Amino acid sequence: MNDVSSTQTITAAPSVPQPSRVALAWLILPLAVLALAITWLVTANPLRTFDNGAPPVENLTFERTVLSSDGIEILVRAGGSEPMTIAQVLVDDAYWQFAQEPSGPLARGATAWIRLPYPWVLGEAHAFKIITNTGATFEHEIAVAVPTPVSSVSMLSAQALLGVIVGIVPVAIGLMFYPALRGVGRNGMNFLLAMTVGLLAFLMIDAAGEAFDLAGESAAIFQGQAMVALAAAASFLLLIAAGRRGGTPAGLTLATFIALGIGLHNLGEGLAIGAAFAAGAAGLGTFLVLGFTIHNITEGIDIAAPMLKKRPPLWTFPALTLLAGGPAVLGLWIGSLAYAPQWSALALAIGAGAYLARSDGRGAAALLSWPVMAGLAFGVTFMYGTAMLVKV
Amino acid sequence: MMTVGDVDETRNGFDTSKMLTEWETGTVSDLPDGRTQHTFVMEAVDKEIEIAPGVMFPAWTYNGKVPGPALRATEGERRKIVFRNYDSQPHSIHFHGIHSARMDGVPGAGVVNPGEEFVYEFDAKPFGCHFYHCHALPLKRHIHKGLYGLFVVDPDPARHAEHADVARSRLLGTPENAGWQELAMVMNAFDTNFDDENEVYAVNTVAHAYTKRPIRILRDKPVRIYLANAVEFDPINSFHLHGNFFDYFDQGTTLTPTSRTVDLITQCQGQRGILEFSFKDHEPGLYMFHAHQSEFAELGWMSMFEVVEQVA
Ligand SMILES: [Cu+2]
Numbered sequence: 001m002n003d004v005s006s007t008q009t010i011t012a013a014p015s016v017p018q019p020s021r022v023a024l025a026w027l028i029l030p031l032a033v034l035a036l037a038i039t040w041l042v043t044a045n046p047l048r049t050f051d052n053g054a055p056p057v058e059n060l061t062f063e064r065t066v067l068s069s070d071g072i073e074i075l076v077r078a079g080g081s082e083p084m085t086i087a088q089v090l091v092d093d094a095y096w097q098f099a100q101e102p103s104g105p106l107a108r109g110a111t112a113w114i115r116l117p118y119p120w121v122l123g124e125a126h127a128f129k130i131i132t133n134t135g136a137t138f139e140h141e142i143a144v145a146v147p148t149p150v151s152s153v154s155m156l157s158a159q160a161l162l163g164v165i166v167g168i169v170p171v172a173i174g175l176m177f178y179p180a181l182r183g184v185g186r187n188g189m190n191f192l193l194a195m196t197v198g199l200l201a202f203l204m205i206d207a208a209g210e211a212f213d214l215a216g217e218s219a220a221i222f223q224g225q226a227m228v229a230l231a232a233a234a235s236f237l238l239l240i241a242a243g244r245r246g247g248t249p250a251g252l253t254l255a256t257f258i259a260l261g262i263g264l265h266n267l268g269e270g271l272a273i274g275a276a277f278a279a280g281a282a283g284l285g286t287f288l289v290l291g292f293t294i295h296n297i298t299e300g301i302d303i304a305a306p307m308l309k310k311r312p313p314l315w316t317f318p319a320l321t322l323l324a325g326g327p328a329v330l331g332l333w334i335g336s337l338a339y340a341p342q343w344s345a346l347a348l349a350i351g352a353g354a355y356l357a358r359s360d361g362r363g364a365a366a367l368l369s370w371p372v373m374a375g376l377a378f379g380v381t382f383m384y385g386t387a388m389l390v391k392v
Numbered sequence: 393m394m395t396v397g398d399v400d401e402t403r404n405g406f407d408t409s410k411m412l413t414e415w416e417t418g419t420v421s422d423l424p425d426g427r428t429q430h431t432f433v434m435e436a437v438d439k440e441i442e443i444a445p446g447v448m449f450p451a452w453t454y455n456g457k458v459p460g461p462a463l464r465a466t467e468g469e470r471r472k473i474v475f476r477n478y479d480s481q482p483h484s485i486h487f488h489g490i491h492s493a494r495m496d497g498v499p500g501a502g503v504v505n506p507g508e509e510f511v512y513e514f515d516a517k518p519f520g521c522h523f524y525h526c527h528a529l530p531l532k533r534h535i536h537k538g539l540y541g542l543f544v545v546d547p548d549p550a551r552h553a554e555h556a557d558v559a560r561s562r563l564l565g566t567p568e569n570a571g572w573q574e575l576a577m578v579m580n581a582f583d584t585n586f587d588d589e590n591e592v593y594a595v596n597t598v599a600h601a602y603t604k605r606p607i608r609i610l611r612d613k614p615v616r617i618y619l620a621n622a623v624e625f626d627p628i629n630s631f632h633l634h635g636n637f638f639d640y641f642d643q644g645t646t647l648t649p650t651s652r653t654v655d656l657i658t659q660c661q662g663q664r665g666i667l668e669f670s671f672k673d674h675e676p677g678l679y680m681f682h683a684h685q686s687e688f689a690e691l692g693w694m695s696m697f698e699v700v701e702q703v704a
Contacts, residue, residue, distance in 0.1 A: 087446030088395050090591075094690030095395040095444070095599065131591060133446050135584025 056082040058132055061219035062140035063111065063340040066148045071117040074128060074140070075340075077219045078106035090129040091118045109221050120145045151337055159274065159332040166273075167266045167328025170293045171321045174300015178317070181301070182308050189308060191375035196302040198379020200258070204352050206387065207265050208232065211348035218342035227342065228349040235264070235353030254306040255320060261351055262299045262324040268348035270331020294386050298379075299324055395692065397445030399598050404441050406457045408601040412575045415464040415544070415564060418471070429470040430516075432463060436476070436483040436504075436526075436539070443582050444592045444599040444692060451538035452479055452526070458597045459578040459622060460524070460541030464564055467519040467548040473512040477504040483534065484510075486527035487543055488662070490517050498527045519547035519562075521618045521644030521664045536583055536590075536624035542576050542664070544618050547647060555647035562616075562647075573609060574616045579631070579659070579683070579693065581623040588625055592692050593683065599692025606678060606696035611671050613702070618644070620664035629693075631667065632656045632684040638669035656684055671699045 041047070059079035066073040072091070078084050083105035089098040099115045106112055120126055120142075128140045149155050181192060208228070215224025303320050335344070401407050418430035434454050441458055443449045454460030465471055477483050482505050486497035491514035494501050504510045526539035547559040561568040580597055581590035592599045609615060621629040632655060639649035640657050644666040651657065657665065671679070676699045683693040 085446065088444055090691070093687055094393060095692065096393045097396055129591075131444075131447055131584060133448055135447055135449055135582075135591065137585045137587075137591060 056080055056084070056134075058084045058134065058136045058138075059220055060084070060086075060130060060132075060138040061217075062128070062138075063219070065140075065142055067120055067142070067145055068147060068150075071115065072120055072126070072128075073116070074114045075111055076106075076114060076130065076138075077111045077221070077340075078108060079219050079221045080106075080108060083107045083110075085133040086112075086114070086130055087133045088131045089114055089116060090131070091116055092127055093129070109219075122146060149336065155336075156333060159336060160329045162273075163270060163329030163332045164325075166293055166296060167270065168321060168325030170296035171262070171300040171303070171325040174297045174302070175304050175317050175321060177301055178304045178307070181304055182311070184308075187371040191371040191378075192301070192305050192308070194372040194375030195379035195382075196258075196298075196305045196375075198376040198381075199298045199302055199383050200261075200379075201376075202380050202383035202387075203262075203265060204356055206383075207268065207348045207352040211268070211345045211352060214341040214345035214348065218340065218345060222342045224342060224345055228345055228352075231346055231349035232353035232356065235261075235350040236356045237353075251307055251310055252312045252316060255303050255312075255316075256323070258306070259303050259320045259324040261353075262302065263327040263351075264347055265351035266296075266325060267327035267331040268344050268346075268351055270328040270333075271335035271344040271347055274332040274335020274337075296325075298382065298386075393690070394600050394603060394694075395444045398604070399442045399445050399601070401598070404598075405439075406597075408596050408598045409605055409607070411457070411459075411462070411596055412577070412607065414462060415576070416461040417464055417564070423470055427468070427470055429472055430465050431472045431474065432461075433474045433476070434460070434485060436479045438479045441538070441597070443584075443594065443597055447584060447592065449538075449582050449584055449592075452481070452483070452534070453538050454485070454541060457541075458538035459580060460539065462542040462544065462576040462618070463524070464544045464546065465516040466546045466563060467517055467551065469516045471512075471514055471516050474509065475502075475504055475512060476509045477506055480506050481534075482506065482528045483526045483539060484528050485512060485524050487512065487514070487524045488522040489514065489543065489545070491515075496527075499529060503528050516545045518645050519545045519559075521620070521641070521666050523620045523622070523662055523664050525622070525662070532588075532624050535622065536581070538580075540578065540580070540620075540622040542578060542618055542620055544576075544644070552647060558647045571613065572616050573613045574618070575607065577617055577619050579619070579621045579623055579629045581626070581688075581691075581693075583625065590623065590625055590691070593623070593688040594692045595695055600694055602695035606698035609671055609697045609699045610702050611674065611676060611699050614668065614670040614672075615697075617667040618664070619659070619667060621659035621661060623661065626685075626688075628658050628660050628685075629688065630656060630658045630684045632682060633667075633669065634680040635674065636669055636671065636679065638667045641666040641668070671697075674699055676700050 057080060061077045061079060062074055063077055064075035076086075085105045086100055088095055090096065096116055096118055101113045101115065103112075114130070118126075122145060124145055126142045126145050128142075130138045132138075184192065211228045211232075212225060215222075215228045218224045300321075303324060331347070416432060418432040421429050421431065423429050435456075437453055437456055439451055439453050439456055440448050441451045441453070451458050473485060473487075475485050482503050484497035484503040486502075487495075491512075495512050495514050496502060497512065502510050502512060522543040522545060524541055524543045526534040528534045546563045549556045549559040549563060552559045557568065560566050561572060563569055577595045578597075579593075579595050581593040583589060584591040594601065596602075619631060623629045634655075637653045637655045640651040640654055641647075642650040642663075642665045644664070649668070650665075657667070659665065679697045679699060681695050681697060682689040
């Protein structure tokens with residue numbers, strides 16, 4: 001895409017007269033005015049008329065909590081209009097000893113760890129309240145207190161196993177339907193393709209919703225809602241543009257895009273599950289894991305569907321499986337080690353954009369045929385139904 | 393546990409350890425009828441005060457202090473309070489006591505606009521442990537922002553022949569009174585984020601002040617506490633003493649206790665009373681006192697007496 005536009009510039013250049021010094025001067029003028037305006041704002045401070053003596057706006061977001069035998073550690077991010085100072089910390093409505101690291105006022109966007117030697121109780125809820133020097137308060141709750149898993153080889157390998165089960169295995173199972181799917185006729189094909197559109201539409205809505213939820217939890221400085229929308233739009237446009245280089249994406253190219261979108265989705269979900277582990281919030285029972293697995297089998301079918309017309313080389317199957325399912329493992333690791341809601345939101349938003357890119361270019365004419373309608377309905381219903389197994 | 397760090401009491405302009413024993417008796421003048429008149433000057437000023445380490449509160453104060461000065465007079469004396477309002481809000485002083493409607497310090501009778509002045513005049517009666525506060529509207533806000541204080545009227549022994557010795561021990565300036573350790577305490581709280589719930593509780597404003605610097609008590613000398621409850625938003629407050637029991641004089645308007653041998657009393661908003669006890673038979677050490685609402689205690693209303701041997 002970049003080469004195309006630069007070629008255009010080069011070919012267009014000769015028809016335009018050489019930029020003269022006068023033209024350059026016209027470029028300097030607005031910049032000089034801008035510099036002047038900034039200088040005036042800083043030195044004359046005309047905004048002081050708006051200073052009504054109100055205290056600065058303060059904001060504090062809780063990004064991570066770590067519970068251990070030493071007590072509780074909380075990672076907070078400041079988002080005030082001015083640097084803000086944490087004065088006292090309350091745990092369960094009691095002032096408590098704490099240490100802040102790094103100490104001192106927190107600039108906009110800066111983070112600090114608050115360490116509290118608090119005797120938290122397994123399985124119970126604990127509430128935190130931070131009071132700043134202006135008396136403003138910021139609250140956070142741990143719904144169920146459990147020790148934060150310490151990252152160790154055994155924990156990481158256990159998480160990898162979980163990632164394989166919820167990410168890689170279902171995609172592989174889905175792709176195993178490939179030979180069977182090749183045998184279906186034209187109507188069957190339409191049904192399958194429409195079904196994947198339905199599945200992906202569900203996933204897109206699901207991922208976008210989750211992304212917006214997580215964006216709401218992240219610090220205001222990240223402008224979560226805008227970040228999610230922009231990331232989704234960017235990934236959508238990028239995939240469309242990349243796909244169009246060789247005409248409308250089809251076959252293996254399309255399958256790869258779908259796998260990539262699913263991979264990003266799994267990364268986002270992996271991050272969220274890993275973070276839930278780290279926060280002790282996940283009671284991931286066998287049933288829940290099973291639900292995820294069944295839910296995700298369709299991802300394999302999604303990838304297989306566009307490749308039915310022409311069989312790709314065999315190695316592409318494991319490669320696509322890894323591309324789509326592998327990020328779940330990565331997400332689990334990252335999520336449990338270093339997590340903040342904005343990263344999960346970002347990954348899910350990129351995934352949602354990828355699903356949207358997949359839905360693009362579908363002929364409207366074929367939409368009204370029975371196999372297509374049935375496929376769409378089945379796809380959405382199946383996803384909705386299996387999602388019931390995992391939503392808590 | 394406790395708040396972390398220390399409050400800069402120099403910047404606050406009032407010292408929590410000194411305000412326990414600081415009584416304002418006013419300037420004394422003689423009236424034509426032979427009685428004495430005590431004149432007090434009270435000024436309403438707004439001021440940022442540090443109520444817990446690092447936590448600033450935009451307070452409204454009498455004379456720059458929260459609680460306001462502990463006023464003290466003798467039963468029957470004439471009192472004249474010159475009140476000037478230097479704040480940007482209308483304020484008043486409403487005294488609990490016997491006085492005329494004109495002197496009540498409520499809207500229409502002694503609420504003073506910014507930059508203006510009003511003189512409250514009345515006889516100090518009845519004797520007891522009383523309270524004063526701003527009665528401008530909205531009431532909750534004018535009180536919780538810091539406009540309140542103790543107003544103690546000592547009994548005149550001449551008027552209470554049957555308990556003259558008790559009255560003398562309560563009368564500031566007598567040798568009998570000098571045999572007591574008297575302490576002025578106002579239980580208060582602060583809603584720092586203005587959500588109509590208190591974040592900080594204390595006795596005399598600064599959270600945990602007397603835990604970090606315990607109040608020294610001489611073992612042989614009996615203790616008398618003038619206690620008032622200025623907490624807003626929470627209906628009641630309480631005072632509980634460790635390792636000891638006390639006699640309690642509700643509102644302080646009697647010379648015999650209204651409750652004997654108790655270790656816990658409750659006060660609703662604006663209630664007050666006198667506590668009398670002794671550590672004479674105790675071994676020296678740290679004795680806690682605090683609100684028995686554990687929530688208040690953990691939010692700052694936790695204190696210590698340090699009982700020491702009489703120093704020669
Ligand atoms: Cu007032």
